[in-house]
Amino acid sequence: MRKRFSLPLLAAATLVLSACTSKKVSPDAYSGFLHDYSLLTEHQSPSGQTVLSWVTPALKPERYTQVYIEPSQFYPNPLPTERIPQTTLSDTTWYYDAALKHELGKVMKVVTTPGPNTLIVRPAITRVAASTQSLRYYEWLPITLVAAGVSTATGIRDQDSEIATEVVFLDGGTGVVVAEVVRKGTGLTLENDKQVITTADVKGVLDGWASDLRNSYVAMRK
Structure with missing residues (x-):
């Protein structure tokens, strides 16, 4: 009887673990910010993270001597909630802009208006949320699975802060789209399903992006 009880629980735990540890944005989570998602293919970022991206074969990175970063936006436009207040929304877009300017400014001149020889970066944040953490290996045993289920039901189980982005890159002279990327990341751990999500929880993800x-960009220019 014990074996018949434990196997379904172990199977369920494995499925939950697989779903929660996925690092790739699924098609049903696309926001509509990009014009054509069919071009995206899976790649690894320089930091080893899974991203979905496309770059036109005609791209010549060396032609871009400067970069114009459009103010980042939320897409679709969200309504503030108790867990994700307006301060978090505003601070997150502000910090994303600052991180992009800081990093790209190391290799290109950041300008305030687009023009010839300018790469336009058009970023959007498409998701800020929290999800219950996946089951750890020591929680796969039947008795601890029951305990984990109780924790989730009562809202005391740790949660992961999550954020996703979609970015369009355009030629400043022609306005033609030259690249696109979709990715997501996991920020700091939240103590429960009541903790307010702040920009500090996802700063590390934004810095990494x-x-x-x-x-x-540097690798493409080599």
Whole structure:
């Protein structure tokens, strides 16, 4: 009887673990910010993270001597909630812009208006959320699975802060789209399902995205 009880629980735990540890944005989570998602293919970023991206074969990175970063936006436009207040929304877009300018400014001149020989970066944040953490290996045993289920039901189980982005890159002279990227990341751990999500919880993810973008640009120019 014990074996018949434990196997379904172990199977369920494995499925939950697989779903929660996915690092790639699934098609049903696309926001509509990009014009054509069919071009995206899976790649690894310079930091080793999974991203979905496309770069036109005609791209000549060396032609871009400067970069114009459009103010980042939330897409679709979200309504503030108790867990994700307006301060978090405003501070997150502000910090994303600052991180992109800081990193790309190391390898290109950051300008305030687009023009010839300018790469336009058009970033959007498409998700800020929290998800219950996946089951750890020591929680796979039947008795601890029951305990984990109780924790989730009562809202005391740790949660992961999550954020996703979609970015369009355009030629400043022609307005033609030259690259696109979709990715997501996991920020700091939240103590429960009541903790307010702040920009500090996802700063590390935003910094990583900006750093990856700089390193990707440098690699393409070699």
